Amino acid sequence: MNDRFGRNINYARISLTDKCNLRCVYCMPSDAEFKQKGINELLSTNDYKFIIKGLVELGINKIRFTGGEPLLHPDIVELIRYTYEECGIDNIGITTNAIGLCDIADELYKNGLKSVNISVDSLKEYRYKSVTRGGDLKEVIKAINKCLSVGLKVKINCVVIKDFNEDEVLDFIMMTSIYPIDVRFIELMPLGEGNKLYQYGYFNIFEMIENIDEMYKVNNEENSAAQYYKYKGAKGRVGVITPMSCSFCSTCNRIRVTSNGSIKLCLHSKEELDIKPYLNKPLIFREIMKENILEKPQKHHLNENQQSDTNRNMYQIGG
Template sequence: MKGRRIVKHPRLIDSFNRNLTYLRVSITDRCNLRCMYCVPPRALIPRLAHSEVLRYEEILRIVRIGVQLGITKIRVTGGEPLVRKGVYDFLAELGRIEGLKDISLTTNGVLLKDNLARIQNAGIKRLNVSLDSLYPERFERITGYDCFSRVWEGIEAAHSMGFSPIKINTVAMKGINDDELINIAKLSFTYPFHMRFIEYMPIGDHHLDRNVRILAPEIIERISPLGELVPIRRDIDGGPAERYRFRDAQGEIGIIQPLSNHFCHLCNRLRLTAGGQLRPCLLSDRQEDLKGIIRKGCLDGDIVKLFLQAVRFKPMEHHVDTGEPEEIRATMSSIGG
C-alpha cells in the first residue's frame, strides 16, 4: 500500500489548545430501529449506497494514521454497528492496532445478547447501550420496534460476562419518558451501571418539536427524591458527562448537557462518518472528505494533512442554543451517535 511509512508528525492540538485524542468511528448509517429523536415519524432519511460506505480496510488505515497523530481512544458507532457484516473481525483488527488504549462500542442492544462472546473475544470491554424506557410498550413507541426484552436481556448478560463500564444512555424527553427518569436512575442502586441522561438535540432536517427538551436542572430535579447526588471528579478522558453518585449506589449518574451547559472547552474528539467524512464538531456541518482522497490513491501524508485541517477548523463552541438554535443538516445516523 502506498505511503504506509509515517515519520514524526505534530499532535492534534487545535487553535484553542485542546489536545484531540478521541476518534468516534461510524461504520454504518443503517439501523434496525427508528428512534423518534433520530428518525422522526414519517421522515424519509436517505441512506448511503453500499459503495459509498468506507470499507473496513479504509477505516483501519485512517485509524492507524490517527494513532500516529496521538489518537488513543476509539468508539465504534453507527447507525447500529452490529448490523454491518464483518463487524466482529473488524473489531478484532482494531484491537490489534498498537497505541490504542481504549476501544468501546455504542449499540442499541438489539443484537447484543447473541453476540457478546464475539464482542468480548475481539477485546471490547466497554459498552454504551441506548435505553429510553423501561416500559415495553413505550420502548416500542420510541424506537418503532418491540425489542425491550431483547435489549434488557443483552444488558444483563453483558453485566454477567464482566463488561465494564456499561453505560446506559437515555435521551430525556418531556411528555414521552420524563415520568420514568427516576426509575431509570434507580437502576444505579442495583447495578454498577453508568446511567446517563442526555438533553435532546435538534439535529437534521427532520427532528422533534423543541418543546420536548428537558434541560439538566430539571432532569436533576426529577431524580432528586432518590437522595443526595454526590459529584464525581471528571477524568481527563472521561467524556462530556457531569458525573454524580447517589450515596450507597453501586453505579453512577451522568448528565450530558449539550444545550444548557456547553462542554465544548473540554471536547477532545473528532468524528469519522460512515461516508468517510472527518468532522471536527458534531454540531457543525464542517467536514473533510477523507474517502475522496483515499479512493484517488493518496499517500498517508495526504490523510495527515486532512486530519490537521479538520483540527484547525474545530470551533471553540457550537451555537445550538436554547435561544437561537442553529440547524444541523446532517442526520445523527449519518454522523454517528
C-alpha cells in the same frame, strides 16, 4: 493532535453505517429509505483500517464505533480486533441499540471491546416500542445482563423528553443501585428529527438531578461530556449530558468519521472534510488531518440559534 484552542484531540467516533434496525423518533424519520443496498458501499473494511491506523498515528487513543447501528456491519468484530491488536488501542467502545448484542457480546469482548453505550429511553415496554418504532425492551435488558457477565463496562444513554419519559428518571437512577452501570441522561437537542420535538419536548434534566435528595456529585477522571453523580449506596453512577443548558465545548476532545467518509470536527457544524481522496495515501492523510484539526470550532451555537447548524440527522453523523 492539538487544535488552535489548545485542546488535545485524542478521541474518534467512527460511524460504520447510516443504516439502523430501529427508527427512534428523535433520530430517524419513520419513512427513511436507503438508496444503497449494502451496509456501507462507500467505505470498505480496508478503508476503515487505513483511517483507524492513520488516526492512531496522529495521537488518537480512544475509539468508539457508532452508526446508525454498528452491529449491522458484518466486519465489526474484525475492526475491533484490528484496532486493539494491530493499532494498540485499549479504549474501544461501541454505541448501540443492543438489538442482537446478546449473541455477540462475548466475541466482541474477547477481541478487544471494553465498553458499550446502550440507548434506552424507557423502561416501560410499550413506551420503548413507541419511541423506537418497534424495538423489544426484553432483548435490550437481556443484552445488558450479558455484557456485564462477560466483563464489559455498560453505560445506558437515555434521552429525556418532556411528557414522555421524565416520570421515569428515578426508575433509571434506581438501576444504578442494582447494576454496576452508568446511566446517562441526555438533553434533547434541536438536531435533525429532534427539531420536530424540541419546542415542546425539551426537559431540563440538570435542574431535576440537582434537586434529588441523596444525590451527590463525584469526580470524573476521564474527559467526558457528562457531569457525574452518585445516588447514596449505589453501585453505578448517574451522568448528565447537557449540550443545551451547560455546554462542554471547552473540553471537547473528539472528532467524528461519518459513514460516507467525511470528518466532522463538531457535531453541530455543517463543515465537513471529505477524506476519501486521501485514503491509502498515508503522508497526505496525516498532513490534511493536522491542518483540519486546527479548524475545529471553539464552540457550537445551539443556545444562540436554538437549532443545530448541521443539515444532517443524527443517524447520518454517528452520534
